[in-house]
Amino acid sequence: MNQLAKSSIMLSPYKSSARWLWIAPTVFLILILAIPTTAIILRGATFEGFRDVLNNSTIKQALWFTAWQALASTALTLIVALPATFVLSRFAFTGNRALQALITVPFLLPTVVVGAAFLAVFPSQLHYTATALIIAHAYFNLTVVVRIVGARWEQLHPGIEQAARTLGASPLTVFRTVTLPLLHSALATASGVIALFAFTSYGIVRTLGGPARATIETEIYTRSVLIGDMPGALALSIVQMIVLTALLWWWAKRHRGESVSPQISVAQRAPSTRGQVALVYGIALATAAVVIAPLSALLWRSLTRTTPGATRFTLSGWRAVTSSTTLGAISTSTLFALCAMVIATVLGLMVALGVAYGSPRFVWLERISVLPLTVSAVTIGLGILITYDTAPYDFRSTWIITPLAHSLIALPLVVRIVLPVVRQIPRGLQSVASTLGATPLQTWLTVDRPLMSRAVGASAAIAFAISIGEFGATSFLTRRSSETLPVTISRLLSRPGDALRTQAYALCVIIVVISMIAIFLIDMLRPSRKAK
Amino acid sequence: MLSILAAGCSSSPTNDSTGSTDSTDSTDSTDGPVTLTLLAHESFTPTPGIFDAFTAATGITVEIVLSGDTGQLITKAVLTSGNPEGDVLWGVDNTLLSRALEADVFSAYETPNTTFMDASLLLDIPGHEVTPVDSGDVCINYDIAWFKSRNIAPPLTLDALTNKQYANLLVVPSALSSSPGLAFLMATIAEFGTDGWQPYWKSLRDNGVMVVDGWTQAYNTEFSGASGKGDRPIVVSYSSSPPAEVIFADPPVDAAPTAVASLTCFEQIEYAGILRGTKHEAEAKLLIDYLTDLTFQNDLPLTQFVFPVHSGAVLPEAFTKYALRPENPLRLEANVIATNRTAWLDEWSAIVLK
Numbered sequence: 001m002n003q004l005a006k007s008s009i010m011l012s013p014y015k016s017s018a019r020w021l022w023i024a025p026t027v028f029l030i031l032i033l034a035i036p037t038t039a040i041i042l043r044g045a046t047f048e049g050f051r052d053v054l055n056n057s058t059i060k061q062a063l064w065f066t067a068w069q070a071l072a073s074t075a076l077t078l079i080v081a082l083p084a085t086f087v088l089s090r091f092a093f094t095g096n097r098a099l100q101a102l103i104t105v106p107f108l109l110p111t112v113v114v115g116a117a118f119l120a121v122f123p124s125q126l127h128y129t130a131t132a133l134i135i136a137h138a139y140f141n142l143t144v145v146v147r148i149v150g151a152r153w154e155q156l157h158p159g160i161e162q163a164a165r166t167l168g169a170s171p172l173t174v175f176r177t178v179t180l181p182l183l184h185s186a187l188a189t190a191s192g193v194i195a196l197f198a199f200t201s202y203g204i205v206r207t208l209g210g211p212a213r214a215t216i217e218t219e220i221y222t223r224s225v226l227i228g229d230m231p232g233a234l235a236l237s238i239v240q241m242i243v244l245t246a247l248l249w250w251w252a253k254r255h256r257g258e259s260v261s262p263q264i265s266v267a268q269r270a271p272s273t274r275g276q277v278a279l280v281y282g283i284a285l286a287t288a289a290v291v292i293a294p295l296s297a298l299l300w301r302s303l304t305r306t307t308p309g310a311t312r313f314t315l316s317g318w319r320a321v322t323s324s325t326t327l328g329a330i331s332t333s334t335l336f337a338l339c340a341m342v343i344a345t346v347l348g349l350m351v352a353l354g355v356a357y358g359s360p361r362f363v364w365l366e367r368i369s370v371l372p373l374t375v376s377a378v379t380i381g382l383g384i385l386i387t388y389d390t391a392p393y394d395f396r397s398t399w400i401i402t403p404l405a406h407s408l409i410a411l412p413l414v415v416r417i418v419l420p421v422v423r424q425i426p427r428g429l430q431s432v433a434s435t436l437g438a439t440p441l442q443t444w445l446t447v448d449r450p451l452m453s454r455a456v457g458a459s460a461a462i463a464f465a466i467s468i469g470e471f472g473a474t475s476f477l478t479r480r481s482s483e484t485l486p487v488t489i490s491r492l493l494s495r496p497g498d499a500l501r502t503q504a505y506a507l508c509v510i511i512v513v514i515s516m517i518a519i520f521l522i523d524m525l526r527p528s529r530k531a532k
Numbered sequence: 533m534l535s536i537l538a539a540g541c542s543s544s545p546t547n548d549s550t551g552s553t554d555s556t557d558s559t560d561s562t563d564g565p566v567t568l569t570l571l572a573h574e575s576f577t578p579t580p581g582i583f584d585a586f587t588a589a590t591g592i593t594v595e596i597v598l599s600g601d602t603g604q605l606i607t608k609a610v611l612t613s614g615n616p617e618g619d620v621l622w623g624v625d626n627t628l629l630s631r632a633l634e635a636d637v638f639s640a641y642e643t644p645n646t647t648f649m650d651a652s653l654l655l656d657i658p659g660h661e662v663t664p665v666d667s668g669d670v671c672i673n674y675d676i677a678w679f680k681s682r683n684i685a686p687p688l689t690l691d692a693l694t695n696k697q698y699a700n701l702l703v704v705p706s707a708l709s710s711s712p713g714l715a716f717l718m719a720t721i722a723e724f725g726t727d728g729w730q731p732y733w734k735s736l737r738d739n740g741v742m743v744v745d746g747w748t749q750a751y752n753t754e755f756s757g758a759s760g761k762g763d764r765p766i767v768v769s770y771s772s773s774p775p776a777e778v779i780f781a782d783p784p785v786d787a788a789p790t791a792v793a794s795l796t797c798f799e800q801i802e803y804a805g806i807l808r809g810t811k812h813e814a815e816a817k818l819l820i821d822y823l824t825d826l827t828f829q830n831d832l833p834l835t836q837f838v839f840p841v842h843s844g845a846v847l848p849e850a851f852t853k854y855a856l857r858p859e860n861p862l863r864l865e866a867n868v869i870a871t872n873r874t875a876w877l878d879e880w881s882a883i884v885l886k
Contacts, residue, residue: 043611058881058882207749211708211745211885212743213708222708225603226605227877230611305863382608382611385611385612389615389617396617490574
């Protein structure tokens, strides 16, 4: 951490209160992550399992495939998402907020469903190929780039770029030499998150990659659940944790020392020249089309039944949605998502504030908050199952366990999004406020909160999205009376009959609509940035 | 907003598990009304209210908890052996039975209803750790219209699938990730023997078999005879799939659009059992009796598309008309499966998935 940051922390009025913020997140991580993971490993891992796994050539192939498809997915996501991010963060135009909400939608669809939608949209040569996988990963993760990089891009003062233009640089040069370096840390964060997601992705790999394409995560599931080889599965899980933690460590070291520059919320302007209008609306519409295509396949399939020679429209799938079980699933999913959103955002904020304002030795808190992303969902689910199983802590059948598991998975993202923004709040403002007599709480409410609210809103929306679509850990923890939508959908799709299929797709459309509304609302809590 | 969320979070959308909160009065059990938890896989879909008669007769309420697919159900049961999540488990089948028995998941009980069951259903469980509750067959299904329109005879045996005229027409779910896929692999091992099935699968692979992840994809996306209108007219599915196509057809049809090649069928038997460590063993026995009684067994065909084990059960018309139950399906002994399953799966994936 550089000298400027260090001295800023010394002057911070929050230092004494921030000292206690580490407690709740750490307890949470110990209870929901560390103990279950250790428990399942102690229960099932063996040295033979380790040895067999490391010698297995299939595993080595799987590791190689996992790694390169993760990198390819990250690259493709950046390429597709950056134009949209540019347009959304810089310009005020009709539909800006709607487009942001729309782009978040793929992220929260259950992977089983997206797989089916893409199979419908892709021609059959693309079925079960690595290409299909990579495209689907990019589709999923667009919102990660838009929100993380966008939050940062919004804060860049156009004055710097305008100065460069005045000196004669072309727009592309400006982008390359001025904008990109300033965005560097946000890009690194977003890429890291996407690579992690693609690395540990399960549902998409299974449905679109087909059985011949194994990643470490699918191998863990295959071995533990399908073959019943728990030692092998756990050995793989440990290997995955070690590999990912090492990569994260290296990544964090490379990107240490974030640029601390003065930050203000920059006003957005409507596109002024004809060229700008064409650019903005062109990119916006193209991105919207890309996102909508698979979604409309879902809608189509919820409304049609195929019979020999004809396609008939039917509303029976939609009518079945009003049954009490599906309404129950809808309310359960929404409730769980709201709970997970609150828990993840609060804990994530504690981590971010604790790390940024507490003493410099709290950097370990930031490191451990990423750990949930390195542990496979199967391991977490099964670990919770065997840990909290005896009175007085028999929690495995309580409903709160599922939102807690969702919060665990969402926590790293919240921290990743909020922490850089908190670090860049000008310390001078806080010192001034406290010199004028404000208490730490007042200072925080009047200085920090407005500057952080975009990032907090963005991370809350992502936490909500993760919870709505989560399937991996949930499928091990679910109970009939509190079934979530993804579980219901998967159940409906796994049995024969057109009637159930249309119902399943209708539920998918409902997930899409609920989430768009929720995300739209969360986004609206941020102050408008239109230029007056 | 926070208070609304708090209120929402605290009023849970569920019933919590043990300890009954139901209002059914019990005159039966010793310490108040009992709720039994029945763990099942996600294809367990009896008619709602099917347990009302049971509750009326015994005062015991049944709470159904669905637990993902069969593989997940068994994995969780194995991990929680002795300290189970529920009282009775429904849905372990003969290909996975060995995993559960090795982990001592069940508490043995022989229901009086075994007198109504065919002796062949009880072969694998001399110790009565579990009770058969339904059976079915995993068979090759084919699209009648597709073959008729091209004037080709459909494949009727496993061997026929390697003929050139059926090249690139077969889609199967993976034996690793799908229960019918595994059953189909077992069928080929039963047919060709422990040394003959590998060359058979090599020929299938050379003949262009498509392997997909699960039954859903195989049947609902790639198969031409079902709703997905795919390209492949031959698929691995159940002997109850043709009646299902008739029952769910919209508009209604007179004849089943698909048929089963009965010489390719592998018998799947599903069992239910009392979980070792349950606190309600006596009540659980009553539930096992009920699950093998006529009321429940008659409900099975049209809700879960399986065949009842009770010899007095009545099959619905669609089943008697359109379902072909093979006389001599292929079978493998459960302990043979137990010893070899992992090795077979590794070999199979090396041949087919590379």
